[in-house]
Amino acid sequence: MKLFATTSLATALLFAAPAFAQDATTAPTDTTAPTAPTDTPTPTAAPTEGAAAQTADGMEPVTVEMQHADGSSAGTVTITPTPHGLLLAADLSGLGDGERSFHLHETGVCEGDFTSAGGHYNPTDKDHGYMAENGPHAGDMPNFTATDGTAQFQTFNPMVAMSGGDAPLNDSDGTAIVVHDGADDYESQPSGDAGDRIACGVVFAAE
Numbered sequence: 548m549k550l551f552a553t554t555s556l557a558t559a560l561l562f563a564a565p566a567f568a569q570d571a572t573t574a575p576t577d578t579t580a581p582t583a584p585t586d587t588p589t590p591t592a593a594p595t596e597g598a599a600a601q602t603a604d605g606m607e608p609v610t611v612e613m614q615h616a617d618g619s620s621a622g623t624v625t626i627t628p629t630p631h632g633l634l635l636a637a638d639l640s641g642l643g644d645g646e647r648s649f650h651l652h653e654t655g656v657c658e659g660d661f662t663s664a665g666g667h668y669n670p671t672d673k674d675h676g677y678m679a680e681n682g683p684h685a686g687d688m689p690n691f692t693a694t695d696g697t698a699q700f701q702t703f704n705p706m707v708a709m710s711g712g713d714a715p716l717n718d719s720d721g722t723a724i725v726v727h728d729g730a731d732d733y734e735s736q737p738s739g740d741a742g743d744r745i746a747c748g749v750v751f752a753a754e
């Protein structure tokens with residue numbers, strides 16, 4: 548790290564780079580400092596894909612790779628832990644057009660038609676859906692809309708945590724994110740009549 552400590556520019560880059568490093572290469576150069584060395588080291592060692600390597604117990608974002616049933620990529624979901632739950636940022640593809648449902652499922656296995664992921668994550672023994680009197684499951688989350696196959700959105704789930712609490716995602720059988728090809732009606736048992744499972748991603752693999 549001493550390499551980066553020699554100029555204020557490098558120091559600024561060092562502070563700016565870790566969270567979302569792709570912006571580092573487009574950081575404006577300071578034209579008021581003509582004597583700045585031109586060989587300022589670029590922070591190529593910044594963790595552009597480090598999110599997936601972060602330990603689950605920390606507060607660092609974790610990127611979940613989503614896949615279709617044929618194994619092709621369905622994009623990513625980046626999960627950012629907060630003191631109050633998990634913020635999920637989805638960047639998905641290959642999902643057709645229309646309303647889709649989005650859940651945390653109880654088993655961290657994405658195989659075949661993704662029934663391997665089990666039911667909705669429900670460690671607190673609730674009923675399914677926001678409209679259910681004894682709902683919702685900890686893994687229930689709002690629907691989203693895919694357009695031309697893609698969807699980018701954020702959602703927040705205050706009922707779960709990466710570890711600890713009533714609904715930790717890192718329990719022994721892990722956790723998966725599942726997208727269904729229909730809308731969750733937020734009340735049908737046990738899973739909102741949401742349709743086929745069209746994308747899946749392992750948050751924590753089953754032990």
Ligand SMILES: [Cu+2]
Nearest residue numbers: 649650725727
């Ligand atoms: Cu589901």
Ligand SMILES: [Zn+2]
Nearest residue numbers: 667675684687
């Ligand atoms: Zn549910």
